[in-house]
Amino acid sequence: MQYKVLVVDDSKLARMVMASALRRVRPEWTLVETANADEALAAVSATKIDIALVDFNMPDTDGLELVARIHKAHPDMPVAVVSANVQDEIIGRARELNAGFIPKPLTDDALAAFLSGAALRLKKVPT
Amino acid sequence: MRSNATDLTEIEQDALAEIANMGVSRAANSLRQMVGEQVFLSVPTVEIVTRQAASKLVERNNSKRLVAVQQTFEGPFCGKALLIFPEAQSLELVRSIVGYEHSLEDVIDLEQEALAETGNIILNGCLATIANMLHRTMRMSLPSIVRGDGATLFGNGASGEQYVLFLYIDFNIKKRDVGGFIALLMDLPSIAALKEIVNDYVNDIQRHLPSHVG
């Protein structure tokens, strides 16, 4: 199954890291890169996004809030917060929002684990 | 493209910013454990400036009474890492971590050690992240505390350390806002080495993305 993954991160490097890892872990999937919340929401309404990976620490954007908004429009979309900030509060909030958490620096293993789980969930949902 | 040693290309800037953010987040994680509440840290800007410029920058708002936690680092690049606060802010930082249960006198006693440890956590967070991201190990010293104005902190250019990787950081711990600086004081070769390593890292990632548009 091919899925489309949305990546939201203001840092080009971080996007590159994410893209690089994705290519390694799920080479057949496609990637949509956005740099901020507005772009991300536009992308979500413009195309069919299957999975979203959202950076927590972005200027002018609360990553978790973006997650909430995406979920409002697409409650079943698997979303993960990506962050070096692994404080309990952040992880807790992500959980509340029914989102996953992937710590930075991103490892292939961590990404793979999440994507597997996401794919599983997507399979269950009738499209 | 490689321009002046002190200029950062866009991608270099981006990379350093991301690394700095991650480093500071790592420090926040550690601090959170001590503080018991969510710790908010952010790194709005990263730039490379001269030593003189840095010593002026840290004295913004005319605070000439500065406190710095200092650690030296060695490895592929070497220099001095400084966590700098205006004196009042440094106490605010420590107090927000130490708490207010202690009597006035006790807090004063504890402050120096607590400041050293706090600074150690933050600086280690940054340096360790750099080391990890760049797949290098470094050697770092234990923290020491230095007081004085900008000129005192940034020294008189011993052994050619002329360049500063300069970060301004914002803390919010237990509802108290603290603003300070992180400065990595390095000589020209070290800056060059850092940049090279950063570029290698970027290239490494890009290599995995043949169709990636940079």
Place this chain on the structure above:
Amino acid sequence: MLDKATDLLVGPVFDAVDIGLVVLDSQQCIIGWNEWIARVSRRPAEDVLGKNLCDVFPDLRNTRLPAVIEDAFQAGSSSILTHTLNTLLPLQGDGGERLLHNIVVRPVFSAPAKYCLLQITDVTVAVIRERLLRERQNARYYAIVDSAPDAIITIDDSRKIRWVNGAVDDVLGYSHSELLEQKIDILLEPENVLLPILAKTNGREETRTAVSVVGRYRDGRTGHFDVSIGHWRADRRDFVTTIWRDVTERVIADAALRDARDALQQANEELESRVEQRTRERETALRQLHESQKMESIGQLTGGVAHDFNNLLAVILGSLGLLKKAVPHDPRVSRFLDRAIQGAERGATLTTRLLAFARRQELKVELVTLQKLIPEMLDFLRHSVGPNIDIHTNISPDINAIEVDANQLELALINLAVNARDAMPEGGSLTITCHNEDDGKRIGTARDGFVCISVTDTGEGMNEETLAHAQEPFFTTKGVGKGTGLGLSMVHGFIAQSGGMMRLKSELGKGTTVTLRLPRARENPKAPIANIELSQLAKPKNLRVLLVDDDILVSMGAADMLLDLGHSVTEAQSGSHALRLLESDTPFDVVVTDYAMPGMNGFELAQRIKERNSRLPVILATGYAELPANRSIEFERLSKPYTAKDLAAALEKAANS
């Protein structure tokens, strides 16, 4: 670097140092555990070697230590974990006391292996020493502060109490712990002066004098406190230290003292004001007395002048009368003489007025019914005031008769009317009312039974100052040549002489009322004296007259008159002379004596004569009326200056009485 290092040396050195040394491998397992750490952790090396650090001390998993060790391996970080921010290993000293310690974590790279070294340093002593040092330094401070009888309370910039001394219990009733973290507001009333002062810092330390404040004890009662305030800064934080001294007792005592002082002062002021009032009253009385004395002396002066003038006029009139008779009838001569006589008579009128003012005129007292008198003089009044003034009368029909000189009363009323007219240049109205007044007390006299005549105009009125001066002789507001100023004072003099009172009431712009009060006539009033024409008199027989006057000139004049009348005259210059003459054999029919004489006055002489010979009539010739009008005088009075006609009439009366 250990020169010529050998394992033999390293081992003993490892165990000899006075800090804890722990070496971990990259799995965080213990491969080095020195003597010191073994002792203070009570864990011998053989128990722990080869084991994971966190297995040996499970509580470490909750600390930063594992992560920090990992960082040392991964990144080469060196870290410090202080006792202030971390609780680390359970270490005890020899006496079982807890050891406060710091842990330093260092990567040790001995290629190819990586190790992590933990250095554990006991900071207990340092901490305690510091604390002791601080305590010792503070001990003196605390000694003073804790032994201070006043409550010392330090607050931070949010008014929370950060520190108190022991005296808060005694002074305010709170224990140490009850006050900490509370806002200082609980010690104060809601509206108090202290809070704004506490807030003021200005960044400088301000010392102030103590502030008086109402504070609250723990039990809710309020008390008075003097609070000293000191602002100070430490580490960029602002603090305020307040020292509370309970001065409730003093405040109460002060208040009592103040009350007593106020009461005393008030009593003093009252006394002063009373004294002032009395003094003013006295001054007023003195002033009034002075006024009346002044009036009296002016009166005396005027009277004296008038009397003398009268005497001279008597001479002139008398001589002119005789001259008229002696000179052959020539119209021109008669004209001159008549004019001269007229002039002298008018002079006499003037002196009469003066004497009236001086209260020394001769009054012809008669029974007067105002119900008749006033309507009769209305025409004359209307003529006097002119057509612009309306005259109204309101005469109560049952008013009593009064005993006055009717002429003088008329003159007085005309005087008042003229004054009223002058006060109403644009016209107005004049009202004359008469009614009985029975209550003397109401008008301030012991007598009862008055008749009240009031004359009211609607004129300009007088202000207080003018009113005060109005009764003064020669005081006039009428301008030069328009009034002699004698009018009101003349009326006043006449009324007073008649046993009555005059009161003035005036309001500027509203008008003036002059009230005359005259006593009611007595039961047996004197019969009115008829003015009998001389020509109707029978020719008197020749009388032997003893003429007594100290003034020779007057005496001569009078003598001539007597001779002319056909009487014989003997002159005496004094009372005693007269008495001597009377003792002699010379018979006299009548004595005509002047009143005012030095030594024995005429009245005294008359009385002496009466004692000796009650049948000898005495005529008192006088311009004075020394005696009050209501005292009966049994001697015939002859008013100076008198004409031959008056003299003849008096002689007739005296001879026939």
